[in-house]
Amino acid sequence: MPIFLDTGNIKEIEKYLKMGIIRGVTTNPTILLKEGVTGGMRGVRARSIEIARLIGPLPLSVEVTTNDPLQMRSQAQELAALAPNINVKITIHGPNGELQNLEVIHELEEQRNIRVNATAMMSAQQCLLAAMAGATYVSLFGGRVANMGYNPCEEITRLRKVLDNFNLKAKIIIGSTREVLNIIEWLGAGAHFVTVVPNLLEGMIVHPYSKETVRQFLNDAAKIETQMEVEHLFPTEKRNGNKAGVIITPSKEKLVIREHKAQV
Ligand code: E4P
Secondary structure (H helix, E strand, O other): EEEEEEEHHHHHHHHHHHHOOOOEEEHHHHHHHHHOOOOOHHOOOHHHHHHHHHOOOOEEEEOOOOOOOHHHHHHHHHHHOOOOOOEEEEEEEOOOOOOOOHHHHHHHHHOOOOOOOOOOOOOOHHHHHHHHHHOOOOOOOOOOOOHHHHHHHHHHHHHHHHHOOOOOOOOOEEEOOOOOOHHHHHHOOOEEEEOOOOOHHHHHHHOOHHHHHHHHHHHHHHHHHHHHHHHOOOHHHHOOOOOOOEEEEEOOOOOEEEOOOOOO
């Protein structure tokens, strides 16, 4: 079940949901802002309910909008209560390295039965600790890791090995997709999910050579159609009877059946 959609755009979600190729949606405050969400938590709640209902029971990840420990807990409770398929995103630490986020993750999972997607992580060791704190999902930002000059595939493989070796329940989500190649590579390296931005999902589907091939098939299908039309109007045996005539094909092509003697 490898593909999540990384967007807050309802139209994009509907499009790919209909195709049956996504298994969930992830958002973050930057994504929601880009999709026109305003009004603070009220706006986040409204869009989250809309998406959660649209994709239910598939999982939706929604991020808290604060790093205050008490507010993170109350927002998490609020978001999780909006719909059964919502899991709450909590960053691995605060903007200045504040460490209480792991405590919040642990408490939400173990005491409040709220599924957490631990996020904004760049290394296997961060993900391992979030998994040990009880997170349901651990999100590694593949594109940002690559941006720093590290190979995300190595981090993913190391992480998957450790999680499997210690039977930790956490599922690995790789986010921050930058190119189509990322998706198959990161899944091959051991990710459980890759959350893909819509334009890259389209890039996975549409191949220039497939376009050319389909065009060729359609052109030849039209010729078959024409051929059938000729056959229908002038069956071979009839033509062999040397009847002549002019017919207009479905593609408005003029076809002249010339009289000729069958070479027997
Ligand atoms: C996913 O959960 C992440 O929030 C998202 O993929 C981050 O992507 P970015 O690095 O493009 O902001």
